[in-house]
Amino acid sequence: MVAEPxxxxxxGPDDQRGTLNLLTPEVVLRALGAATTGQVLSLALPIRGATSSAAPATVPHLRGRPLPQHFMSVDGGDYAAGARPIGAGLRVADDALVVSPHGTTTHMDALCHMWSGDELYNAHPAARVRSYGATRCGIEQVxxxxxxxxxFDVPRHHGVDHLPAGHRVGPGELEALGxxxxxxxxxxxxxGWPAVWRRSPEEYWSGQPGLSAEAGRWLAARDVAAVACDNAAVGGLDSRQAAAEGLDDDLHLVLLHRHGIHLMEMLWLEELSATGRAEFVFVAAPLRIEGGTGSPINPLAIL
Structure with missing residues (x-):
């Protein structure tokens, strides 16, 4: 059992949803009041092309991760002989999509994504996470x-386009915002770090700004249902694209493992930032991948 709060x-002893349990019907109905104009913004990065083209590499991603593969049958050049006829001269194009969400596209982490020792969140046995899927705390529970x-628009608060790679957002910065x-x-x-990709992928891979462990604990103490960020790991990354903190301060362990707070990563927040809105309705739904450690999502902000 973990020592910190x-x-x-x-x-409950069987819980697999963590702080998403806080989203009661009453809380959801109250949240809907945050929408005032009805404008809807997507907060997702695009999934582009097939690995036979350069398209997937034009979207921010962590180096070395398998890029999404999107194949179309309409031109007959990929996984099928061509668009299949359905009668009366009509034809239909099909898609095939292969995605490893972590580090390659906008996604949500399940509570089985990361743990320490022999137990997942809520003392579920880590042995239930196998190559065929997790039978506890999978993404389908969301x-x-x-x-x-x-x-929390931290770059705007500091008057910059994006935070520097070594910046770790502290509780004081969060408290001053929103x-x-x-x-x-x-x-x-x-x-603001995803915008760096357009300037230089090498700079994007040099490290990433993110939350400090203290900021993660600050959010957990305020009973957030989930944490979403535009960087690749919520916490910061070093030049090896790895978390620099020790295990006690690793944000995936602090939030996912200890507090049952789901994480959403690699969002695109530039248009939302431009509106100046700090409060809105947030909507996201992962695919029902049974036993999945995560899923691509298309988060929406309803203003």
Missing amino acids: NNWGRF GGVVARGVL PGLRAGDVAVIRT
């Missing part, structure tokens, strides 16, 4: 997320 047992989103957090909110953190 955690949510193990808080929502369902859908509808909550009040609160944007409306006060309520239990069940989704904290959305902007670093």
Whole structure:
């Protein structure tokens, strides 16, 4: 059992959803009041092309991860002989999609994605995570997320386009931004780092800004339902694209493992930042991949 404060047992001994349990019907209905104009923004990076083209590599991703593969049958050049006829002169194009979400596209981490020792979140046995899938805390346990989103636009706060690679956002910076957090909110953190990709992939891979461990604990203490960020790991990364903190301060262990707080990574927040809105309705739903450690998502901000 982990030593620091955690949510193990808080929502019952069989719980596999963590702080998403805070999204009661009453909390969801109150969250809907954050929408005032009805404008809808997608907060997802695009999934582009097939690995036989350069297209997938034009989207931010971690070096060395398998890029998404999107194949189309309409031109007959990929996985099928061509668009298949369906009668009366009509034809239909099909898709095939292969995605390893972690580090390659906008995605949500399941509570089985990372752990320490022999136990997942809430003392579920880590041995239940096997090559055929996780029978505890898989991404299919999430369902859908509808909550009040609160944007912490840290670069705007500092008057810069993006944070430097070595910047670790502290609790004081979060406290100075946005409306006060309520239990069940989704904290959305902007670093501006994905925009660096357009200037230089090498600079993007040189490291990444992110939350400090203290900021993660600050969010956990305020009972957020989930944490979403535009960087690749919520916490910062070093030049090896690895978390520099020790295990006690690793944000995946602090948030996923100890507090049952789902993480969403690699969001695109530039258009949302341009609106100046700090409060909105946040909507996200992962695919129901049974036993999955994560899933691509298309998060939405309803303004």
